[in-house]
Amino acid sequence: MLDHIEIYVKDLEQTKRFWSWLLSELGYVLYQEWTEGFSYKYGVTYIVFVQTEQKYIDESYHRKHAGLNHLAFCVSSRQEVDRLTKLLKERHANILYEDRHPHAGGVAYYAAFFEDPNRIKVELVVRKQT
Numbered sequence: 001m002l003d004h005i006e007i008y009v010k011d012l013e014q015t016k017r018f019w020s021w022l023l024s025e026l027g028y029v030l031y032q033e034w035t036e037g038f039s040y041k042y043g044v045t046y047i048v049f050v051q052t053e054q055k056y057i058d059e060s061y062h063r064k065h066a067g068l069n070h071l072a073f074c075v076s077s078r079q080e081v082d083r084l085t086k087l088l089k090e091r092h093a094n095i096l097y098e099d100r101h102p103h104a105g106g107v108a109y110y111a112a113f114f115e116d117p118n119r120i121k122v123e124l125v126v127r128k129q130t
């Protein structure tokens, strides 16, 4: 089981504005907060964002380079994907694969793909019924 993910970011305030909103929408609750970072928790898993140190800030991140490609969160329904996509657009988030949305992951796959302020790809996908 995944315990936590920690991500270094270029602009902590911008990251906090975006991710506090998104993670709250997804049911996460604020877990830790300090000068250089914050985290949100859902169940036992938490996600941490930390301000990159100035001396490392020029190293650029790209999801197609080696390293993290994307984070995927499940939502309860197609309507929830649609609702959050609309809110993401209102927040001027960059929606990816918009021409194929919401089926960019395949015909039977209902998801939204977008970028966070750090250009990390994020996915919201309907949880498979079990």
Ligand SMILES: [Zn+2]
Pocket: 070, 072, 123
């Ligand atoms: Zn995915």
